[in-house]
Every structure is written in structure tokens, then in C-alpha cells.
Amino acid sequence: MTGPIVVINPNSNQVVTDGLSGALSAFTLQGGPKIECLTLNEGPFGIESQRDSDSVILPLATLVQSRPDAAAFVIACYSDPGLDTCRSVVPQPVFGIQESGVLTAMARADRFGIIALADGSIPRHRRYMARMQVLDRLAGEIALNMSVDDSARGEGTYARLVEAGTTLKAHGAGVVILGCAGMARHRRPLEAELGIPVIDPVQAAVTMALGALLAG
Template sequence: MRLLLVNPNTTASMTSAIAAGAAAAARPTTVVEAANPDRGPASIESDDDEHRCVPYLLDVLRHAGERTKDRPDAYVIACFGDPGLEGARALLDAPVLGIAQAAMHAATLLAGTFSVVTSMSATVPRGWQLAKSYTPHACLGVYACDIPVLRIDADPHTIEPIADLCEHALRTDGSRSIVLGCAAMARFAQPLSRRLGVPIIDGVVAATRLAEALAPLTPR
């Protein structure tokens, strides 16, 4: 199968990291592509950023869906706010997954309860909104490390304050897993899981594996 992940911001380094994370999780027979718009916000850290990115995100998805050759069998919107998800599903005739929805369902199935650790405080209300919509009783808390997305993407040392916040969330909420609320945190999932001893769910990995399972169920 062919999977396209779209990073809704314009930062190519994040797109490359998203592609690498998805490729590492995907089956050997899955062809992983990743793309980002050439217009819109460089990072998505607020409701305004989400609204601004949607038209450009949908353009990328529309063009991919119109291919006559190598058309994707499934799509992933690789931003934790799941911007444009319903619009993309209306536009395309293949599965479209958002990484927040995928991660929250995966955490609920795997551990029963979870806390979300995200980037900026401005994204906390959106995290709660999605959690109450997707998994109403499983999310016990949403926390922001207040480290800008581009710094998380560029600085591997940000894992330390993120780990401290994950530990605080687990202790405060009594939750059994952590959902990482930012695609730039994806590379931290495995080391944090080893360090904290609980499942740390990255939405890129969760969405990749769910897309592989769902694509064969869709008539094409």
C-alpha cells in the first residue's frame, strides 16, 4: 500500500522526521510518502495557526487524490490538532487519519487511560476538545511544556523537561499512558517509554499502523 502523511506546516525538517517515524513503524511493503504545503504557518501552536493551515493542507491532499498514478491508499494529517480532518474525509475516497484521534484511541485500547503532554499552553483547550470528542472518559489531563514546536524539532535536549512533565502528569492523574500531543515529539516516544515504564503513544506511529489496517477495508 501507499501512505501519504501531510505535515500541515511548512517546516521541511519536521516533514522529514515525520516520514522517518512512519517508515520505521510501517510494514516493509508499505510505501511511505510525506509532504507539506509551501504556504501557511511554519509551526502550528494555536487555533489561528490551525485555521490558517487548512486551505493549504487540503490543496496538498486534493492533488494527491487526483493522481492517475501512485495515488495513496490512505492519508495521515500529521498535526495533533487534527486540522481539516472532516474536510479531508469528505474530499477523499480513502481512509484519512488524524494523529490525535489515532493516538487517543490507541492509548485507550492499550492502557485504558492517558494524559496528554503537548507543546504550548494555547493548544491545551484543543487537546481537551478532541479528547472529549474521541475518547470521553479516557483522558485524565492535558499538559503543556510551553516549548515552541520548532525548538522541540531542533533540540534533542528538550526531552528532559518533556520527560519531567510526563512524570508529573502520570503522578497527578494516575493515568496509565501518555499521548504525545505534538508531531515534533515523535522521536522521544521510545526513550520516554523505557524511562517511565508506561506506553508513550506517538500519533504518527499510531496513525501509520491504523492506516495499514484500514486501507484494505475501503472499496477502491
């Protein structure tokens, strides 16, 4: 099998990209595609608003077009910025982590909850889920109200994730989605703490990419 799965962090924070590499370290299969994590250097330090999300669409399209060697792409931002545009300019499959995370969550439980980065992210997420026609499966969404950088390495992040996840579970969520790529390193301990599945949407998207490629 030729060509890597290229996972693109659309913000310019290398710490987030390093966290993606760590979260995906177990996904490299013998004889399977390599997984390459890249930072979009033109992106903002954190994608925390609609303007931030929109600002990376054209740079993302340029980047995917520059990688004809790739077998598939994953856009590792929960807003799925540029997903439609990138799909329109390259023949390879392109996966967004919000779409992949929600689809994976619905395969694990009847209702899902989301831990968002900030209150301002929630309307953006709901518009996307309305397009997917899945809002009736949403148990709730809770924002941590912190920056992307804090979610990746802030000392108090995990405790706030536990609090938010516990509340979502009480509201009927049978599975919780981490609504920011920067939260990846907390997935495993949070799942053990909550006692229900916790979805890292980057892992979900890479799993879908692997499935598409292995199926030929």
C-alpha cells in the first residue's frame, strides 16, 4: 500500500501536532499506510472562532493539492474547516474529525455528548450537526472555555474534562466526544474515569481513513 495518511493540524501550534502524533502512535499497521502529522504554519495559533476556521480554508486546499503522494487526508480541527473545499480539489478521500467523531459516537451509543473548547464553538458545531441531521441524538454540549493551547497542556484541563463528562453522562450521554484535537492525550484516562466510551475524533477519522484504504 503506497502513500501516507496525512493528518493536518490547521493551527500553527506544534504542541497540538505533537499530541496528535502521540495519540495516533498505535495506528501504524505493519504493511499499512504511514501516518504523517503536519502543522499548517499559515494557520492561527488556535482555531477558536468562525473567522479562525474560515481563514485556513484556502491554505488547507493548497496543502492537500501539494501532496499527490498522500493516500488520504484528515483535517484535525473539530470545526472541520475547509472539508468541502479540500474534497473538491483532490481525488483522495478527505476526512473531517467532527463528522467522523459524531458518526463513530452514534455507533457506540444512542445519545452522545460533546466537550467543546469554548461557548463560541457550540453554535458552529450545532450548525454542522444540523446539516448532518443528528441533533436529535445529542444529549448536550458543554464548553471548557479555554484556549486550544490550554486544552493541549494546561494543568487543570483534565479535572474540567471529568466535570464536563460527568455532567453529560448525567444528562443521558452514553458516549462523549472530545471537541478539540488538543484534548487527545486525555482520552484514555477520561474514559476510565467516566466508565463510558470517550471518542477522540482524530482517532475516529484516522480509523475511517484506514478502513477506506484497507478495503481497497
